[in-house]
Amino acid sequence: MSESFQILVLPGDGIGPEVMAQAVRVLTSIEAVAGMKFNLDYALAGGAAIDAHGTPLLDGTMDRARRSHAVLFGSVGGPKWEGLGFDLRPEIAILRLRKELNLFANLRPATSYKPLIDASTLKPEVIESLDIMIVRECAGGLYFGEPRGIEQLPNGGKRGFNTETYSTEEIERVGRVAFHLARDRRNQVCSVEKANVTESGLVWREVMTALHQREFADVTLRHMYADNCAMQLVRAPKQFDVVVTGNMFGDILSDLASMLTGSLGMLPSATIGTATGERFKPAVYEPIHGSAPDIAGKGIANPMAQILSVAMMLRLSFGMTKEAALVEQACVDALAAGARTPDLGGNHSTAQVGDAVVAQLERLISAPNSIA
Structure with a gap:
């Protein structure tokens, strides 16, 4: 050996x-x-x-x-x-x-295999030759942010709370993974967040934009709100090459993308550093x-x-x-x-x-x- x-x-x-x-x-x-x-x-x-x-x-x-x-x-x-x-x-x-x-960085490919074109609920022409790589940040965001917890309220009810938080370092390191992957694919990155309603999303967009201009200007970058991305994945999924997003949105969007291929049972993943x-x-x-x-x-x-x-x-x-x-x-x-x-x-x-x-x-x- x-x-x-x-x-x-x-x-x-x-x-x-x-x-x-x-x-x-x-x-x-x-x-x-x-x-x-x-x-x-x-x-x-x-x-x-x-x-x-x-x-x-x-x-x-x-x-x-x-x-x-x-x-x-x-x-x-x-x-x-x-x-x-x-x-x-x-x-x-x-x-x-x-x-x-x-x-x-959690890598979740969504690939449409020709023998399974009929297994998807979408029209064959919508998903034929589909090849998306979703890069999900998986060490930060809402799942790990502090403070978090459950507290008792004076009226006898409860309040659960979690904190969505991202730093420049966290965003840049997962962004680099996405840009490097794109260079070996179709050279396109779509960065997904909710910069219109969350401060963490705004920071995500600003950091991704600066990283792109500084180190990856040869790669095409666009930004998209998470709700629009979910809609576009169903409407016209082949527009995407590499999608990079935070922990919670990546969790949701990758499961959605799995059903484009016909079954959740077809999608592997890799979590890398x-x-x-x-x-x-x-x-x-x-x-x-x-x-x-x-x-x-x-x-x-x-x-x-x-x-x-x-x-x-x-x-x-x-x-x-x-x-x-x-x-x-x-x-x-x-x-x-x-x-x-x-x-x-x-x-x-x-x-x-x-x-x-x-x-x-x-x-x-x-x-x-x-x-x-």
Whole structure:
């Protein structure tokens, strides 16, 4: 083996372990031919960790994440743990990973695959060849701002409050990620906020404008209010190349964009920080869908998003660009051959879709010159 990579695998809750198993199968297929060694280190996170250890993420697991080249994360949470309070909710696991690993940019691609044109609720001509990258700031904003809390009111009611806050440094670092990505794509960035009604949005727009003029004048930049962006994503989504926005708007808009492609089960994500050379270490890779406890254990969950998260990991953290492209093509070919779970209108099981992707991947790998 010419190189080895340490991967912390956190399968999560609900359908997480089911789809993770298929993603690991894909990693095994790549490992067999690519001259690489993937050392997989499994641990609990989210609700599973709460049940076993009383906390969403053990300190020891956090230490293992720091020592890893990448973290492959499953979905966490579910109704079982909803009454535990904010300090113990399963989602603390991913929030802690992002914060303590200094990961601040969540990359969420929304790609329309030709075999799934009919799976979207939008007209085919609206989404054909769709390719959007949403860059969501994920270490600040409303989800992390202080003060925050719940207080009792004199009249017996309650008041919940959160603070939306962004600094120049926070905006510039995620802005640089977006501009650099755009240079390798169609060279267009749309910065999204609510500068018309919020001070944080106004600062966001001012900082992005100054950064653009100072360092990225070769990239086309436009600004858009978040509500208009939501409308435009449905009306004319192909106008967008790279969209960069804050934590809350990125959360909402990326879920909206996922349905342009036909299913939430198709969208992977990468959460990165500052690159070391041309690689991101550490980084967290996960599907954007939830743990779907209503279908957990039924064997019908769509594993594509988790598998495509592996492709993002290969490309961004390991520099395995060709292998990443093979995984992505294997997913497209499997879909074209009819391998679809019920969310995409098919009747294949999770394992059967995994079988199809692995078979297509092995076919591609066996082709002449398929691996550099």
